[in-house]
Amino acid sequence: MCDNRSVKRVGIFGGTFDPAHNEHVNLAKSAIEELSLDSLYVVPTFIPPHKKSLTPAADRLAMAKIAFFDLKKVTVSDVEIKREGKSYTYFTVEEIKKENKDAELFLLVGTDMLCDFFTWKNPERILLNCTLVCAGRKGETVPDGFREEFIKRFGKDYRTLNFSGKEVSSTKIRALISLGLSASEYIPKAEEEYIKEQGLYSDKYSDYVKEKLPEKRKIHTVGVIESAVKLAKRVGVDVEKARITATLHDCAKYERKEDYPNFSMPESVPPPVEHAFLGAYIAEHVLGVEDEEIINAVRYHTSGRAKMTDLEKVIFVADMIEENRVYDGVERLREAVEKDFNSGFLLCLKEETEHIIKKKGPIYEKTIEAFNYYVKGE
Numbered sequence: 001m002c003d004n005r006s007v008k009r010v011g012i013f014g015g016t017f018d019p020a021h022n023e024h025v026n027l028a029k030s031a032i033e034e035l036s037l038d039s040l041y042v043v044p045t046f047i048p049p050h051k052k053s054l055t056p057a058a059d060r061l062a063m064a065k066i067a068f069f070d071l072k073k074v075t076v077s078d079v080e081i082k083r084e085g086k087s088y089t090y091f092t093v094e095e096i097k098k099e100n101k102d103a104e105l106f107l108l109v110g111t112d113m114l115c116d117f118f119t120w121k122n123p124e125r126i127l128l129n130c131t132l133v134c135a136g137r138k139g140e141t142v143p144d145g146f147r148e149e150f151i152k153r154f155g156k157d158y159r160t161l162n163f164s165g166k167e168v169s170s171t172k173i174r175a176l177i178s179l180g181l182s183a184s185e186y187i188p189k190a191e192e193e194y195i196k197e198q199g200l201y202s203d204k205y206s207d208y209v210k211e212k213l214p215e216k217r218k219i220h221t222v223g224v225i226e227s228a229v230k231l232a233k234r235v236g237v238d239v240e241k242a243r244i245t246a247t248l249h250d251c252a253k254y255e256r257k258e259d260y261p262n263f264s265m266p267e268s269v270p271p272p273v274e275h276a277f278l279g280a281y282i283a284e285h286v287l288g289v290e291d292e293e294i295i296n297a298v299r300y301h302t303s304g305r306a307k308m309t310d311l312e313k314v315i316f317v318a319d320m321i322e323e324n325r326v327y328d329g330v331e332r333l334r335e336a337v338e339k340d341f342n343s344g345f346l347l348c349l350k351e352e353t354e355h356i357i358k359k360k361g362p363i364y365e366k367t368i369e370a371f372n373y374y375v376k377g378e
């Protein structure tokens with residue numbers, strides 16, 4: 001590549017930044033170095049065309065300013081937020097080009113975005129003004145023949161950064177903060193302070209759990225939230241419902257049913273399943289959850305039952321395979337779920353039932369019904 005230093009080199013790095021985290025900063029640093037950029041625009045999106053963000057744009061902008069504060073070549077831009085409409089990249093690139101008429105522009109994209117580039121709005125107009133730079137995560141590759149197809153279609157190549165980022169889950173960062181756990185491994189201290197001051201990422205459900213659960217159970221809950229959100233996206237379940245249910249699933253783990261005089265535990269419910277029934281009661285009557293599906297997914301998260309909804313399955317599975325679980329065979333379950341959700345769910349249910357039988361623990365009738373329905377097909 002011709003490195004004519006009289007031409008300014010300007011990068012563009014867009015995203016939801018909900019929140020901006022250390023791995024974004026590492027990527028920006030590497031891009032600045034590898035592409036010899038004179039400046040890099042970090043552009044939080046307003047309403048991403050494919051992704052709905054609930055965090056106010058102004059907060060995401062403020063968090064990005066804090067996270068990228070030490071990188072002198074970075075400008076956090078409000079170009080998309082000010083525009084308020086859908087965040088179309090071609091438009092943003094043209095705006096930045098207007099401000100940097102003689103500069104050479106580079107647009108950073110993730111591997112999945114690069115692979116989707118053919119479906120973007122006005123891809124030719126984007127490439128007229130800039131070169132795409134693929135910033136992939138470790139292990140990510142484009143499909144065979146993709147580069148050739150790209151060049152054939154657009155008459156222009158793209159670049160690939162040597163830097164390969166670690167996968168950092170924004171869901172996990174938000175969940176940690178929502179339950180009052182430290183996220184300092186992922187975001188700068190000052191940003192964490194800002195989030196706390198503004199009360200971002202928490203709601204009455206997380207506030208309740210934050211107060212009621214000990215740290216170890218909170219860490220497990222964060223794992224369940226992360227896993228449930230990921231599965232929900234894959235299976236097509238409402239992501240916000242999955243997040244709320246996962247947050248609440250063990251909310252009654254340390255509560256005593258005697259403290260809830262209006263609650264009556266059905267007689268057949270064995271002790272290990274009781275917290276799920278009390279949890280469903282608390283969700284509905286203490287926290288005001290009206291959504292039956294959420295309440296049921298809390299109620300049956302331990303036992304399962306016949307004819308579960310996809311949300312119920314997602315929570316049941318997430319509870320069993322979340323990243324902090326360490327029992328024998330968990331890796332096999334994770335792999336099965338990764339390969340195919342429904343057969344992974346069946347395996348989880350089978351192993352759970354067999355585990356209770358082996359332990360000679362009391363087995364709840366709904367678990368037997370679920371086993372017969374899903375595993376035996378009765």
Ligand SMILES: [Fe+2]
Nearest residue numbers: 249250301302
């Ligand atoms: Fe539980």
Ligand SMILES: [Fe+2]
Nearest residue numbers: 220249250319
């Ligand atoms: Fe749990």
